[in-house]
Amino acid sequence: MISIFNNKEEIAPHAANIFIAAAQNAIQQRGRFLVALTGGSSPVSIYKLLATPQYKTKIDWNNVFVFWGDERWVSLEDARSNAKMSYDYLLSHVEIPKSNIFPMYKEGFLPEEYALEYEKSIKGLTGENGQFDLILLGMGDDGHTASLFPGEAVLQENHKWVSAYYLESQSMYRITLTASIINKAKEIVVVTFGENKAHALNEVLYGDYNPEKFPMQLIKPLDGNLLFLTDKAAVSG
Numbered sequence: 331m332i333s334i335f336n337n338k339e340e341i342a343p344h345a346a347n348i349f350i351a352a353a354q355n356a357i358q359q360r361g362r363f364l365v366a367l368t369g370g371s372s373p374v375s376i377y378k379l380l381a382t383p384q385y386k387t388k389i390d391w392n393n394v395f396v397f398w399g400d401e402r403w404v405s406l407e408d409a410r411s412n413a414k415m416s417y418d419y420l421l422s423h424v425e426i427p428k429s430n431i432f433p434m435y436k437e438g439f440l441p442e443e444y445a446l447e448y449e450k451s452i453k454g455l456t457g458e459n460g461q462f463d464l465i466l467l468g469m470g471d472d473g474h475t476a477s478l479f480p481g482e483a484v485l486q487e488n489h490k491w492v493s494a495y496y497l498e499s500q501s502m503y504r505i506t507l508t509a510s511i512i513n514k515a516k517e518i519v520v521v522t523f524g525e526n527k528a529h530a531l532n533e534v535l536y537g538d539y540n541p542e543k544f545p546m547q548l549i550k551p552l553d554g555n556l557l558f559l560t561d562k563a564a565v566s567g
């Protein structure tokens with residue numbers, strides 16, 4: 331499903347309300363809310379809104395468990411860190427136990443080693459079913475989502491839930507949830523807007539199936555819901 335808003339400002343309250351409803355339902359039904367956050371610029375206004383008293387007080391943060399969809403393999407103080415961005419705009423402003431937060435980076439580990447640890451941390455909460463209550467995703471203008479970049483071997487990963495690899499085009503390691511675990515989620519919400527996303531979004535939604543070129547096409551929940559939140563500029567192409 332796709333919801334098209336007039337502009338990006340209209341997306342944030344809608345996304346924040348989806349987050350709150352998913353958290354409240356999960357906590358009421360299963361006693362905890364397991365969410366994977368996205369990085370990039372698209373979620374910033376959503377996180378800022380969730381951090382305001384009006385929104386944050388609607389969630390019992392003691393029962394929220396936070397993971398990430400992907401990360402640049404950089405320290406948590408690095409300006410490029412998705413975790414740093416999420417702390418700056420949301421996590422530092424809510425009463426969530428530190429032990430409930432699982433950044434996708436750890437000092438002293440190799441990225442591939444930490445991918446295995448990260449998968450174990452997810453299994454510690456979900457068991458073998460690997461089901462997140464909510465996964466937030468963004469989409470790059472090349473059609474990548476999480477760190478599933480066009481043409482990379484990780485696109486074919488059907489076994490591992492978490493994978494780390496060297497992304498030659500950015501000269502850095504990336505660590506990412508794979509499509510196989512993302513697609514197990516109850517709810518997947520993709521936040522993407524602006525005219526620079528128009529070409530990729532059009533290909534993802536209406537083009538031929540070519541996930542090697544537009545990896546977002548790999549995202550097809552097995553049993554859950556997939557929702558794109560976008561604006562008019564991104565569907566204008």
Ligand SMILES: O=C1O[C@H](COP(=O)(O)O)[C@@H](O)[C@H](O)[C@H]1O
Pocket residue numbers: 368369370371372373399400401402412467468469470471474475476477
């Ligand atoms: O590299 C990344 O980019 C995508 C999209 O970012 P955006 O700035 O266009 O919102 C993001 O979803 C991903 O988490 C990030 O690592």
